[in-house]
Ligand code: HEC
């Protein structure tokens with residue numbers, strides 16, 4: 001008995017330790033943009049109205065129970081509905097309730113109109129949801145006609161611990177946005193419904209394959225804002241966090257310049273012929289980041305869900321067929337293999353295919369060069 005008691009007390013104490021208390025917050029994170037401020041304000045207003053309605057109702061109920069209590073067998077008032085209050089309460093109470101409803105709806109429809117109204121954007125960010133990662137495209141910033149574009153994925157646990165970042169709330173590459181600019185956000189998806197949800201930054205809209213949903217942000221404060229996918233999108237739904245880094249205009253311009261240089265360097269690298277070591281090393285990186293979630297680290301897949309690549313007919317058969325599947329995706333008995341043509345460049349696809357053809361005992365010895373992939377685009 002005392003043992004259980006002690007264990008229980010220990011557990012209770014550990015639950016209310018200082019660290020836990022420091023994290024203990026009731027409210028939403030503080031909004032950082034104009035529209036999200038309004039949305040949070042609406043929530044607070046509605047909650048307070050609901051709270052005071054509850055107080056009034058509980059008071060009336062409590063008073064009635066106490067004031068009109070009668071012993072068993074007492075016959076209730078049969079004439080109540082003949083009194084003035086008995087007649088008019090059926091009108092007065094709904095009118096009050098409707099009045100409160102409309103005053104909430106009035107405020108809300110103002111905010112809603114603002115959410116839906118078009119803006120003159122200073123910057124357009126296209127957000128593409130896929131199982132289970134986010135791809136970002138800065139459509140106004142291009143190199144040779146191709147926009148700055150990258151994919152952002154969950155930071156693995158060991159890596160998050162090393163960097164002191166919260167696991168499941170951190171990504172390998174945050175999306176960077178400038179403050180005090182009108183940012184248009186275009187949401188879409190490649191496979192199933194996703195939802196790019198960063199409550200401090202922008203109103204939430206579904207990301208739907210084949211459609212573009214528009215939302216926007218005017219971020220007022222620099223900072224790091226975290227979010228996650230808000231549409232149940234399958235097995236990895238909980239593992240596609242979002243990190244927005246809001247920075248000054250100068251810092252943003254510098255960052256976007258760096259991205260452009262990286263893009264140019266990648267295009268150059270994709271044009272050359274790679275050595276076997278380069279292909280395998282890069283291929284393993286690409287595989288871990290993009291393919292491992294489904295096909296697994298050992299290339300064995302998941303029985304009946306994701307096919308094994310170890311010994312697979314495609315990964316050990318003709319190279320062209322392998323490139324085709326990875327570029328265009330495929331839908332077959334297992335379900336859908338997503339297309340990678342818009343997510344990975346020729347160099348990355350060549351590397352990952354070379355890796356798959358030489359890992360896990362798939363000793364084909366084949367080397368696939370970026371030009372081979374380019375030829376099939
Ligand atoms: C979201 C899960 C998912 C991810 C991520 C994924 N695949 Fe697939 N992959 C599949 C499914 C499902 C199939 C089987 C489709 C079918 O039934 O035809 C498949 C099939 C394949 C095949 C054909 C295998 C065979 O023997 O038929 C290859 C090759 C392949 N994937 C390579 C890749 C590469 C390379 C990547 C990373 C760039 C990748 N996959 C990422 C789900 C995925």
Ligand SMILES: [Cu+2]
Pocket residue numbers: 129130193194195229230231232233237240
């Ligand atoms: Cu999702």
